[in-house]
Amino acid sequence: MENPQIPRHEKTILVLEPNAADRDRIAYRLQESGYNVLSSGDGTYGLNVLDTGQVDVVITALVMKPVSGTRVLEVARAKDRRIGVIFITDYGDVESAVRCMRAGAFDFLQKPVNIDKLIAIVDKVVENQAVEMENLQLHRQLDSKYGLSNIIGNSSKMVQIFEKIAQVADSKATVLITGESGTGKELVAHAIHYNSPRRDQPFIRLNCGALAEGVVESELFGHEKGAFTGAVTRRQGRFELADAGTLFLDEVGEISPAVQVKLLRVLETGEFERVGGMRTVSSDVRLITATNRDLWGEVQKGRYREDLFYRLNVVHLELPPLRERIEDLPLLVDHFIHEFAAQHQKEVEGVTNDVMTCFYQYHWPGNIRELRNCIEGMVVLSRGSLLQLEDVPYHVRQGARRQETAGYPFPLDTNRQLQDASTMILRGLHEYMSAYLQSYLGQFLPSAPQLEQNDNQVTVEVGHSLEDMEKKLIEATLKKVDYNKSQAAKVLGIGRKTLYKKLEEYGIDGEPRV
Ligand SMILES: Nc1ncnc2c1ncn2[C@@H]1O[C@H](COP(=O)(O)OP(=O)(O)OP(=O)(O)O)[C@@H](O)[C@H]1O
Ligand SMILES: [Mg+2]
Structure with missing residues (x-):
């Protein structure tokens, strides 16, 4: 038949x-x-x-x-x-x-x-x-999604990153990727795996920051049947699942001291026991970790094991924030416009000079993720072939205007080289000016109609979106509870997972500012 x-x-x-x-x-x-x-x-x-x-x-x-x-x-x-x-x-x-x-x-x-x-x-x-x-x-699809060609940028900082990725991909060396939220840490981890000899083997990921302390251990190492209430069957952990492949531990700065000890042992011996188990299990895993914390600072404060830090930090990739490689902006804008124009079937081809100027002036705290989300929203709402200034989200325009009124007008020259050069010079000037203004003249800064915020209050003027309001409320709550995410989620009446999702969505890094 x-x-x-x-x-x-x-x-x-x-x-x-x-x-x-x-x-x-x-x-x-x-x-x-x-x-x-x-x-x-x-x-x-x-x-x-x-x-x-x-x-x-x-x-x-x-x-x-x-x-x-x-x-x-x-x-x-x-x-x-x-x-x-x-x-x-x-x-x-x-x-x-x-x-x-x-x-x-x-x-x-x-x-x-x-x-x-x-x-x-x-x-x-x-x-x-x-x-x-x-x-x-x-x-082929994975290649086009995770290949190096999909990490956009030709600034000198990014070229150094590409070179380092190419150098480390072939080896089994443990890689620590650091950088602010949204700078591309996960994208780089994928690129290392898919350019390594392990590319046909699994790429397994675990976000250590999104899980309760006890759960991280059983997620990493698995558990035996009956190891704890609810462990009705034996379960393999991520180290076993990633055998012969790559394990990517995101937010590795969040793991508890007990898990730090276990992690160190696997890195040293390749062996571990499942939670509640006696049998030693071994696994051949290439480990890539990421954090947006200052891990060395944590070591010095005694909150992170120094021996583990050295094991994780065999190769270090520090991803620059977007504002430090702002010369990549035109390439990134172009890339995302094409991505989303195709995805949403829109005939958008570019942005007006005003939009580009605004983008240059904005400081992009949520980095590439924020830029990507911003462009997706603009493409979805677009009416013509060029994205207009009024399509730029309110908070981006406000942020850009604040920089401008702080004496930081950004010229936009059509000559790309001139533009890059002036960008570099003005960026230095901008950093100097901002630091100066913040330390001495903060109280005199022109206040654009903003969401005001003090430790106990968030005041909102009509004219802001609900999203702006939500973002500010989350930021203020986090600050109030000393950046304890569980506590913040409780106060806001949402689950921890939802809080993480929102932090990601709004490009809030959720860590105390130093
Ligand atoms: N250089 C880049 N080129 C193109 N897209 C990028 C680049 N860097 C980041 N992105 C995109 O930006 C988004 C955020 O990147 P990613 O999740 O890798 O950041 P992250 O550093 O892991 O952030 P977080 O610390 O919040 O987890 C993703 O959609 C990613 O594809
Ligand atoms: Mg990430």
Whole structure:
């Protein structure tokens, strides 16, 4: 019976069998099942077909003259190793059949041939080919998603990052990626994995900051049945799941001292025990970690183990905030516009000069994520081919205006080089001016209509969006509870996970400002 999953009509089977009666019987049944069939009693014909046409499966007699079945196999494998070759041997000639299997044949059948069995084997070859194609396509998609070419930037800081990624990808060295929220830490972790020899193995991720203390341990190392209430079955941890692949631990600065000890041991010995278990489990994992905390500062304050820090920090990648590589702005804007124009089927091609100036002036606390979200929103709401200043979110325009009124007008020159040069100079000037203004003249700064905020209050003027209000309330609450996220979530009446989602959405880094 025909299996509808197998596209038999698209597949060509070459049958080479000197015995005409056997050959016709096989060809007839294969054709009847839907396959395209080419058949002959002469191996030379087979070689010609392989040379000139598309063949998916070869069924060939082992003993043939003047061209033997093994020669056909050689030619087929040289042409495309995915072509499946099935041998038909004389009854009892198991020895040579085994030799052919060693040479790379898919299977063999002895005469008299059981045709149902033969068709089942052909189906299997075709199914394997389909799976292989699917994997190949999946790889191509992953390449385009996580390849280095998808990390946008040509500033000198980013070029250094690309060089370092290329250098470390091949090794098993542990990598620590640091940088503010939204600077691309996770993107870089993916790129390292997909450019490493482990690319066909799993990439497993765990966000240590989003989980309660006890849960992190069982997520990392797994647990045995009955290890704690609710552990109804044995469960593998991320270290086991990532065996032979890469484990990415996000927010690694958040793990408790007890888990720090266990992590250190796995890094030193490759071994650990599941929670509630006695048996030692081993795993070959390449570890990449990320944090937006100052981990060395944590070590110095005695909150993080120094020995673990050195183990994690074998290779260090520090991702610059967007404001420190602002010369990448045009490339990033262009990239995201194209991404979202295609995704939302909009005919947007660029931004006006006013928008670009505004983007240059804004300080992008949420970095690339904030820029990406900002552009997606603008593309969705766009009406023409250029995104306009009035489409820029209110808080971005306000932020930019504040910089401008602080004596920081940003010129936008159409000459790119001049623009980059002035950007660099003005950025230095801007940093100096902001520091100066903040320390001495803070109280005189022109106050654009803002959401005012003190320790106990968030005051909102009409004209702000609900989102602006929510963002400010979250920021103020975090500050009030000393950046304890569980506490903040409780006060706000939302779950921890929702709070994390919102922090990400609004580009709030959720850490105390120093
Ligand atoms: N250089 C870049 N080029 C293109 N897209 C980028 C780049 N850097 C970051 N992004 C995009 O910005 C978003 C945020 O990046 P990512 O999640 O890697 O940041 P992160 O540093 O891990 O942030 P967090 O600390 O908040 O977890 C993602 O959508 C990512 O694809
Ligand atoms: Mg991240």
